[in-house]
Amino acid sequence: MELIHDINIIKEPADNQPYIEKVDKIESIGPSKKLYIESYGCQMNFSDSEIVTSIMEKQGFDTTQDLKEADVIFLNTCSIRDKAEQTIRRRLSQFKSIKASKPEVTIGILGCMAERLKTKLLEEEKIVDLVAGPDAYRDIPNLLQDVEGGQKAVNTFLSREETYADISPVRLNSNGVTAFISIMRGCDNMCSFCVVPFTRGRERSRDPHSILAEATALFNQGYREVTLLGQNVDSYKWSDEHGLSSKAQIEKNGTGNFLSFARLLEMVAKVHPDLRIRFSTSHPKDITDDVLHTMKKYQNICNYIHLPAQSGSSGVLERMNRTYSREWYLNKIDSIRRILGEDCGISSDMIAGFCGETEEDHQHTLSLMDRVKYDFSYMFFYSERPGTLAAKKYPDNIDLATKKRRLQEIIARQQQHSLERNQRDINQTFRVLIEGYSKRSKEFLQGRNGANKVVVFPRGSHQKGTYVNVKITDCSAATLHGEIVTYEG
Numbered sequence: 001m002e003l004i005h006d007i008n009i010i011k012e013p014a015d016n017q018p019y020i021e022k023v024d025k026i027e028s029i030g031p032s033k034k035l036y037i038e039s040y041g042c043q044m045n046f047s048d049s050e051i052v053t054s055i056m057e058k059q060g061f062d063t064t065q066d067l068k069e070a071d072v073i074f075l076n077t078c079s080i081r082d083k084a085e086q087t088i089r090r091r092l093s094q095f096k097s098i099k100a101s102k103p104e105v106t107i108g109i110l111g112c113m114a115e116r117l118k119t120k121l122l123e124e125e126k127i128v129d130l131v132a133g134p135d136a137y138r139d140i141p142n143l144l145q146d147v148e149g150g151q152k153a154v155n156t157f158l159s160r161e162e163t164y165a166d167i168s169p170v171r172l173n174s175n176g177v178t179a180f181i182s183i184m185r186g187c188d189n190m191c192s193f194c195v196v197p198f199t200r201g202r203e204r205s206r207d208p209h210s211i212l213a214e215a216t217a218l219f220n221q222g223y224r225e226v227t228l229l230g231q232n233v234d235s236y237k238w239s240d241e242h243g244l245s246s247k248a249q250i251e252k253n254g255t256g257n258f259l260s261f262a263r264l265l266e267m268v269a270k271v272h273p274d275l276r277i278r279f280s281t282s283h284p285k286d287i288t289d290d291v292l293h294t295m296k297k298y299q300n301i302c303n304y305i306h307l308p309a310q311s312g313s314s315g316v317l318e319r320m321n322r323t324y325s326r327e328w329y330l331n332k333i334d335s336i337r338r339i340l341g342e343d344c345g346i347s348s349d350m351i352a353g354f355c356g357e358t359e360e361d362h363q364h365t366l367s368l369m370d371r372v373k374y375d376f377s378y379m380f381f382y383s384e385r386p387g388t389l390a391a392k393k394y395p396d397n398i399d400l401a402t403k404k405r406r407l408q409e410i411i412a413r414q415q416q417h418s419l420e421r422n423q424r425d426i427n428q429t430f431r432v433l434i435e436g437y438s439k440r441s442k443e444f445l446q447g448r449n450g451a452n453k454v455v456v457f458p459r460g461s462h463q464k465g466t467y468v469n470v471k472i473t474d475c476s477a478a479t480l481h482g483e484i485v486t487y488e489g
């Protein structure tokens with residue numbers, strides 16, 4: 001998923017280089033009660049923290065980035081791999097001294113780890129006062145009252161309906177140019193390695209009117225890019241019974257009317273031609289040609305797809321319960337290339353060392369990568385998660401050294417491909433949305449092109465939030481460098 005700018009970034013240890021565990025700290029403003037919130041994990045969690053902050057603002061809380069002045073400290077947590085949970089445990093142990101010197105401070109665990117461990121968290125981490133799962137954020141004011149009354153408070157109820165559609169997120173650490181819009185919650189897939197269906201519950205789609213209203217409001221506030229977020233955006237579905245205002249937006253599926261992801265994408269694309277649209281994550285079994293044709297039709301829908309393969313071996317994919325084979329996946333890639341062209345950015349997630357993965361399976365993953373040539377990938381080694389299908393069904397039988405070695409080989413191959421893909425871009429000109437200064441120097445600006453590649457170029461007198469055309473002159477595996485050729489204002 002996307003990286004967040006202007007924040008502290010904690011990398012997972014070296015065996016997992018390209019994945020970034022994101023940590024978001026928020027700005028301090030004004031008097032009254034103070035909330036400090038830190039977010040971990042995927043973009044959905046960062047998006048949820050913006051909802052929580054909105055709920056807390058209504059309770060009279062301002063945000064602070066100074067732990068010492070906080071009345072409430074929230075960690076919005078991730079359970080995706082064991083390492084993610086260990087990071088949270090270490091962070092919590094750093095809070096012990098704060099709790100000792102200021103016992104009245106409330107420490108709350110939100111998000112996926114809260115949902116997975118529930119009351120166990122209170123037993124295991126004595127300094128925790130409050131535990132709230134991803135669907136329980138509206139209840140936080142009540143939970144805080146319980147804590148004030150001297151009790152520990154827990155709500156890990158998972159909902160079939162909650163989408164927080166009516167809550168306007170308070171944008172945290174925003175660059176004022178790019179924002180995320182959550183379009184659905186939960187996941188109904190049962191990838192055998194994955195804890196998300198257990199921590200986030202059943203899949204549900206958000207009212208398209210509220211999505212459109214949020215996109216429009218963002219554009220009017222000066223934002224120029226929105227990323228539509230969901231664990232599996234292609235299964236977005238809004239049924240007629242929920243009420244759709246325009247029949248033109250409805251698609252017939254034989255059994256009733258519903259709004260598909262392709263139509264939602266189209267509706268958001270029509271908000272304004274200068275509002276760029278991205279989306280994440282697409283599932284290979286669900287992405288349709290309709291989505292691809294919609295991307296082609298609208299210039300402002302970015303030419304980029306995050307299409308996690310996880311493995312290149314059909315046998316492993318079957319044990320992962322991904323419900324597609326290598327051939328199916330490669331057919332999807334061919335459709336993307338056919339409809340959207342060779343320049344369409346494609347990225348993936350890969351897991352090394354899943355249960356029973358042979359050396360041959362691993363070679364299949366490398367050969368799939370050779371065939372697709374991803375622009376970039378997020379790469380992990382398998383971490384068994386308690387309660388998942390894989391934990392119940394398959395022994396975690398690849399030793400750590402082998403997992404790490406295979407992961408390193410996958411990372412090395414990706415580096416090669418990223419460089420190759422970036423070299424193809426030299427001498428091409430791209431429309432780039434300026435997001436701010438380059439990380440290295442204030443003499444340079446950076447933004448991304450449609451394919452989601454970071455482009456760095458001399459500052460000149462250009463402003464963030466505007467589009468420029470940049471001709472690429474040089475690159476590394478991670479970044480394109482170039483010169484502005486025309487200015488569009």
Ligand code: SAH
Pocket residue numbers: 080081193194195196230231232281282283308310349350351380381382383384385
């Ligand atoms: N919904 C998204 C991914 C969500 S989790 C999708 O379906 O693609 C992000 C990534 O974490 C996954 O794509 C997978 O590559 C990785 N991941 C999930 N569970 C994992 C586990 N148990 N061990 C290692 N990596 C895992």
Ligand code: SF4
Pocket residue numbers: 187188189190191194195196197231232283
């Ligand atoms: Fe996890 Fe699979 Fe759902 Fe993604 S699609 S969140 S990997 S279960």
Ligand code: F3S
Pocket residue numbers: 040041042043044045077078079080111112195196199200
């Ligand atoms: Fe982590 Fe939960 Fe996201 S487990 S990756 S924060 S959905």
